[in-house]
Amino acid sequence: MSTTSPVRPAPPIEVQLLEAPFQPLERLAAWQRSLAAEGPDATGSAAESHFIGRVRPTTATGEPLEALELEHYPGMTESQLRALAEACAALHGVGAVLVAHRVGRVRPGEAIVLVAVQADRRGPALRCVQELLEDLKHHAPFWKREWSGGRGTWVAGNTPL
């Protein structure tokens, strides 16, 4: 006796590290177009969830922020983001994942991270976005340095959820 389960193709995972300011809605539109071009059966796209994170205008101690500097580990950061996204996509059975993350100097108000997930239902789409965001904040090698008054201070930890 044997049981067979339908083999689902691995969902498309897109990871982007961006050195210049980006427009999250334009990135989203391009991602949606690229998925749509793969055909209606390529993803279960009845539900889609997004998160856009922007740099706040103050430091952790409340001083005016000039810029946030994002250091990363070239190679490992990309592979780790992809591994986290693949694991989250498999766990929730979602159809497609996009992660875009800034590196370098990011100014207040600019987008720093974009996470988007397409799925067949709202639950997996919403849960995968939230979990992937938390995962990347703690397990993808990025380090923030706040610049204020001409001085840079490495950030010691993540802000509360």
Added chain:
Amino acid sequence: MTHPSVPPVRVRLFAGLRERAGWGERLIHLDARPGAQRTTAADLWGQLALDGAPGEENAELPATVRVAINQAFAAPDSPLAPGDEVAFLPPITGG
């Protein structure tokens, strides 16, 4: 005694750890003599006095510092092989 035929280990530091040490990348030759005990990432942390202050040689690796070997997270007591890239990562603050 160095062994020119044995590739060194590449040690990498990031963010605050890099600035405290004053360097971001260094090549280290492991003790490759037959019978020598394999050096671990935690051993290197102590040998390179990466805790900062002089006299802190052989200090233990802090629990807040994570280790990556060949760009994948690894246990601090993982033995290193010639040619490995080992990185010490301060607390991650992405997203």
